[in-house]
Amino acid sequence: DIQMTQSPSSLSASVGESVTITCRASQDIGTYLAWYQQKPGKAPKTLIYDASSLKSGVPSKFSGSGSGTDFTLTIRSLQPEDSATYYCQQYNSYPRTFGQGTKVENK
């Protein structure tokens, strides 16, 4: 099984700052990676698919990059509504696997 490791597990940033979350796969997954945002009590929502493609309707402040084993999600100009937990997920092979999540909070 492919292991997905996210870092950091949590972060706190001020409004207007940019934040970056990293996700590392235990083997090459090409660009078969998605990023999800989950707010408390809600189902996750796709932000990025194919490592760097922005899902329709998602603000361009979210961006993804990477290929192979190393990936990043960047949130530009953090706002209070961006407080959430973010997960990466590989869909290169079954079983699909998620990272453990990164909780983003406003300072």
Next chain:
Amino acid sequence: EVQVLESGGGLVQPGGSLRLSCTVSRVDFRYFAMTWIRQAPGKGLEWVSVISGSGDSTFYEDSVEGRFTISRDNSKNTLYLQMNSLRGDDTAIYYCARESPDLDYWGQGTLVTVSS
């Protein structure tokens, strides 16, 4: 707007069984793989199982293999998860989602609690 609605959760004793259902509307259900994902209280997302659009192919996470069975009825736009030999660590919110290949449409989840 695609709608996804899970049902069937509840309280069950260890060793018991439960069947979850997930109905999907306003989409060509039969063309897409469907997935179950779960989230234990206060924990992260865990992928559980997937079934192909035709129902011919299934995969399971190791800890549920042999205990859970995923199936679908394309005539009813419904996905199922039969859960047997339930354990305490199966307690979670269970979500179904369409795989395309990211998980683009999710239900609101149904809570399964395994406890005596």
